[in-house]
Amino acid sequence: MKRQTLLLLAIVLLGLNLRPVLAALGPLLDRIQLDTGLGHVGASLLTSLPIVIMGLGALAAGVLRRRLGEQNGILVGVVLIALACAMRGVLPQAAPLIVSALLAGAGIAFVQALLPGLIKARFSNDSGRLIGFYSCAIMGGAAFGAALTPWLAHWIGWGWALALWALPAAGASLLWNKAAPADSAPPPGEVQHLNAWRSPRAWLLMAFFGVGTAGYTLVLAWLPPYYTALGWSAQSSGLLLAALTLCEVAAGLLASSLLARYPDRRPLLAVVLLSLLAGLLGLLFAPLQLVVPICILVGIGIGALFPLSLVVAQDHLDDPRQTGDLLVFVQGGGYLIAACSPLLAGLLRQYTDDLRLSWLAMAVATLALMVMAARFKPGSGHFHTRLST
Numbered sequence: 001m002k003r004q005t006l007l008l009l010a011i012v013l014l015g016l017n018l019r020p021v022l023a024a025l026g027p028l029l030d031r032i033q034l035d036t037g038l039g040h041v042g043a044s045l046l047t048s049l050p051i052v053i054m055g056l057g058a059l060a061a062g063v064l065r066r067r068l069g070e071q072n073g074i075l076v077g078v079v080l081i082a083l084a085c086a087m088r089g090v091l092p093q094a095a096p097l098i099v100s101a102l103l104a105g106a107g108i109a110f111v112q113a114l115l116p117g118l119i120k121a122r123f124s125n126d127s128g129r130l131i132g133f134y135s136c137a138i139m140g141g142a143a144f145g146a147a148l149t150p151w152l153a154h155w156i157g158w159g160w161a162l163a164l165w166a167l168p169a170a171g172a173s174l175l176w177n178k179a180a181p182a183d184s185a186p187p188p189g190e191v192q193h194l195n196a197w198r199s200p201r202a203w204l205l206m207a208f209f210g211v212g213t214a215g216y217t218l219v220l221a222w223l224p225p226y227y228t229a230l231g232w233s234a235q236s237s238g239l240l241l242a243a244l245t246l247c248e249v250a251a252g253l254l255a256s257s258l259l260a261r262y263p264d265r266r267p268l269l270a271v272v273l274l275s276l277l278a279g280l281l282g283l284l285f286a287p288l289q290l291v292v293p294i295c296i297l298v299g300i301g302i303g304a305l306f307p308l309s310l311v312v313a314q315d316h317l318d319d320p321r322q323t324g325d326l327l328v329f330v331q332g333g334g335y336l337i338a339a340c341s342p343l344l345a346g347l348l349r350q351y352t353d354d355l356r357l358s359w360l361a362m363a364v365a366t367l368a369l370m371v372m373a374a375r376f377k378p379g380s381g382h383f384h385t386r387l388s389t
Helices: 002-016 026-036 039-059 063-090 093-120 124-156 158-163 166-177 200-229 232-259 267-284 291-314 320-338 338-354 357-371
Strands: none
Touching: 002 093, 002 166, 002 200, 026 039, 026 124, 026 158, 026 166, 026 200, 026 232, 026 291, 026 320, 039 063, 039 093, 039 200, 039 338, 063 093, 063 158, 063 166, 093 124, 093 291, 124 158, 124 232, 124 291, 124 357, 158 320, 200 232, 200 267, 200 320, 200 338, 200 357, 232 267, 232 291, 267 291, 267 357, 291 320, 320 338, 320 357
16 A cells, blocks of 8 residues: 555656646746747747657557666666756757757657656556546656746746756666656467557547647747737746646646546537636737736646546446556657647747637637547447557
8 A cells, every 4th residue: 555655656746747847938038049049930840849759659659668668767767857957947049949859759758658648557447537646646746847946946946946956867877767657568379459540539539738838838939929028027937837737736636526426528628628728818819918817728728638638538448458558659640749839939939929719729629629529428439449469
């Protein structure tokens, strides 16, 4: 029982370390660009590149699992995150920042590709709720990164402020090394793998996760610069992102706690997507006048949509390893889709000096998500005929 509790704590701490390396950048982006000479497109790569690597890493999860195992693969991932953070303090220049983004993306990819399958295997009776809590821990880490880093940067400079996030990542690696369960390899011939590439439903789930996560990455990268362009300070814009992220955490926890009451996830998805759409329209038309409602509405939308997207995918299968195969496919392709939104926003800002078109595009994408969500009727789209050994 004690080891199980330690494992739960390690999972939460791992989740908390998966986003500060990304969320800490937004409030400081204007200052980083000024000091390093990065343009808007280059600055967007600091968020887009890790998301691309996260997607590629998820697609390669099977290889990672075979080569390293879940325990060692996750350990390597969190160590890479710590190294990426530390590098930003030692070498706060443009090229090393890009390299650190690649390292961070690889580290996050290792953890995100391997941990959900482990949760499904070790906590099969309550995996949906635990994946929801793990998702909330991810968003909680983003809140800490956005809120604390601008204040630290004021005292020690932005490079060392970013580097300090290596400390909790190092702590997570030590705890995981102590608490992680030994890998259990099933006997050959007893494992049936899911061929998600040939399933239209898997592609739909991937698109749903990807477009929904695009909203998260867009807000993560460009909400603080949007408000600093409107006259806010870096500290204030960082606190806004932190407050929005706390709303995401609260919404994610609430959605996770309601899962047992709603085996049909569509009512929850409808509320969440309407909230996100309303918040995006607020950003588009009245960002200063409606900042508090925007914070709440976008936070609810993004915060609940992320865990619900994963839960909707895992609802389709019972076998832990097949579920892992599906989540690898959904997250791998989904993160590649999501990586496009910060980059496109950077291009729009470079050529139009206006981020409102990005919010408009995401609002249209949210309407598309509503159409997709309507197809997630319980019992439909299962994969029983899509298995291959």
